[in-house]
Amino acid sequence: MxxxxxxxxxxxxxxxxxxxxxxxxxxxxxxxxxxxxxxxxxxxxxxxxxxxxxxxxxxxxxxxxxxxxxxxxxxxxxxxxxxxxxxxxxxxxxxxxxxxxxxxxxxxxxxxxxxxxxxxxxxxxxxxxxxxxxxxxxxxxxxxxxxxxxxxxxxxxxxxxxxxxxxxxxxxxxNTMIDTLLKNRPRFKKPNIWNELGLNEKEYIVLTMHRPANVDEEHQLKAMIDAIMAETQDLPVVFPVHPRTAQILERMDITHPRLHNIPPLSYLEFNYLVERSKAVITDSGGITEEASIMNVPCMTLRDNTERPETITLGTNELVGTQPENLKPYLEKLFSGDWKTAEPIPLxxxxxxxxxxxxxxxxxx
Structure with a gap:
C-alpha cells in the first residue's frame, strides 16, 4: 500500500x-x-x-x-x-x-x-x-x-x-483549482446578500483585497477604494472583507453609498457572486484563475503575477498598485471592449x- x-x-x-x-x-x-x-x-x-x-x-x-x-x-x-x-x-x-x-x-x-x-x-x-x-x-x-x-x-x-x-x-x-471549480459550478449557491442588496446579473462589481501592500497601509487602502468608487459608475461594489481589513475601514471611516462590505462567503456562494458579476477587482491569484475560466473580466491590483496565463489567455489584466492606474481599465470594461478568455492548456x-x-x- x-x-x-x-x-x-x-x-x-x-x-x-x-x-x-x-x-x-x-x-x-x-x-x-x-x-x-x-x-x-x-x-x-x-x-x-x-x-x-x-x-x-x-x-x-x-x-x-x-x-x-x-x-x-x-x-x-x-x-x-x-x-x-x-x-x-x-x-x-x-x-x-x-x-x-x-x-x-x-x-x-x-x-x-x-x-x-x-x-x-x-x-x-x-x-x-x-x-x-x-x-x-x-x-x-x-x-x-x-x-x-x-x-x-x-x-x-x-x-x-x-x-x-x-x-x-x-x-x-x-490546475486542480479548476477541477474543483468545474465540478462545483452547477452547485453554486445564491448568497443571502443577493436579495438583500437587490443585485442583478452583470450589474455589480466584486472586490477582494487581502495583501498587506493593499490593506495594511491605511491611506493606500482609502485611495484605492476612492479610485474604484469614482470609476464604477452607479454599480454596487460588493466587498467580502476580512475582519482585520474591516477594522481598518471602520477606523478610517471609509464608506461609500455603493460600497457594500460583507462578511466572507462560502466557496459556493462566493463563486455564484463572481460568475454573475460584471467584473472582479482583486489582489488574489486564485480568483484570477477562476474568473478566467468563467470568462469574467478581472483586474488585479498587483505589480506582478505568478499566473501570467490568466493574462495571455484569460480575462485578467495586471493593473498595478497605484490607484490612478484603474481608470483606463474600467473605461475599457464599460465600453464593452474587454477581452474574451481562450482555453488554457490542461x-x-x-x-x-x-x-x-x-x-x-x-x-x-
Whole structure:
C-alpha cells in the first residue's frame, strides 16, 4: 500500500486538494493500492473553515489539525515544523504532497525531507519574481528541495528547468483549482446578500483585497477604494472583507453609498457572486484563475503575477498598485471592449486524474 500524506494550511489549499482526495477514493474503490491521510496545519483560522466547508467540497474532516495558527512568520513556521515532525514520526508515509505557496507548504516540505520522505509539490514552478512576497520565498524554498513537481503551465516547467530540476521530475498536469471549480459550478449557491442588496446579473462589481501592500497601509487602502468608487459608475461594489481589513475601514471611516462590505462567503456562494458579476477587482491569484475560466473580466491590483496565463489567455489584466492606474481599465470594461478568455492548456477538470496516474505509475 502506497501511503500519501496530503498537507493543507489555508482555505485555498483545500480547494486544490479536494479533487486529489476524490481521485484517490475512486482509485481505492478500484482496488488500486493507494491510501492517504489529510493533515490541516491550522495555519489560517477561518470561521467558514468548519464542517460545512468540508461538506461543500465533499471532502472528509482532516485526520489531524496541528492548530498552528497565529504568531509571526517565524513563530508560525517553527510551530508547524515541530507539530508536523511529531505527526510524521507517529504516522509515517511514502510521499508527502504539499500544495500552493503558504507557510505550511514550505515548513512541511522541510520536515519531510529531513525525515527522508519524498515530497511532491502541486503547483510547483510558478514565480512572481517579487521577493517582498512571503509566498515567493515559500515557493522557491519548497521547489529547491522537493522531489516531484506537478505544474499548471509550460512556463512553470521552464522555471523549474532553469532552476536545475531534472525534466523527469516535472509533470505538466494542469490546475486542480479548476477541477474543483468545474465540478462545483452547477452547485453554486445564491448568497443571502443577493436579495438583500437587490443585485442583478452583470450589474455589480466584486472586490477582494487581502495583501498587506493593499490593506495594511491605511491611506493606500482609502485611495484605492476612492479610485474604484469614482470609476464604477452607479454599480454596487460588493466587498467580502476580512475582519482585520474591516477594522481598518471602520477606523478610517471609509464608506461609500455603493460600497457594500460583507462578511466572507462560502466557496459556493462566493463563486455564484463572481460568475454573475460584471467584473472582479482583486489582489488574489486564485480568483484570477477562476474568473478566467468563467470568462469574467478581472483586474488585479498587483505589480506582478505568478499566473501570467490568466493574462495571455484569460480575462485578467495586471493593473498595478497605484490607484490612478484603474481608470483606463474600467473605461475599457464599460465600453464593452474587454477581452474574451481562450482555453488554457490542461485546465480542463481532469488534473487530479493525471496527478494520481503519475503517482501510481511513476512514483509509487
Amino acid at each position: 502506497f501511503k500519501l500524506t496530503i498537507v493543507a494550511g489555508a482555505r485555498p489549499n483545500f480547494m486544490k486538494i479536494a479533487p486529489i482526495i476524490h481521485e484517490i477514493e475512486r482509485r481505492k474503490a478500484d482496488d488500486v493500492p493507494i491510501d492517504y491521510q489529510l493533515v490541516h496545519t491550522g495555519q489560517h483560522y477561518d470561521r467558514n473553515m468548519s464542517g460545512s466547508f468540508f461538506d461543500e467540497l465533499n471532502i472528509p474532516d482532516p485526520d489531524a489539525n496541528l492548530n498552528c495558527s497565529g504568531g509571526t512568520q517565524a513563530e508560525q513556521t517553527a510551530s508547524i515544523l515541530l507539530a508536523f515532525e511529531n505527526y510524521l514520526l507517529k504516522n509515517p508515509c511514502d510521499l508527502v504532497i504539499v500544495v500552493g505557496d503558504v507557510t505550511s507548504t514550505m515548513a512541511c516540505t522541510l520536515v519531510a525531507k529531513k525525515l527522508n520522505i519524498k515530497v511532491a509539490h502541486i503547483e510547483g514552478g510558478i514565480r512572481s519574481h517579487d521577493w517582498s512576497m512571503p509566498e515567493e520565498i515559500n515557493r522557491i524554498v519548497t521547489d529547491s528541495i522537493s522531489d516531484y513537481f506537478f505544474t499548471t503551465s509550460e512556463l512553470a516547467n521552464d522555471n523549474l528547468l532553469k532552476q536545475g530540476v531534472d525534466e523527469q521530475q516535472i509533470f505538466f498536469v494542469g 485546465w480542463d477538470g481532469k488534473t487530479a486524474e493525471r496527478i494520481i496516474q503519475h503517482i501510481v505509475e511513476t512514483i509509487g
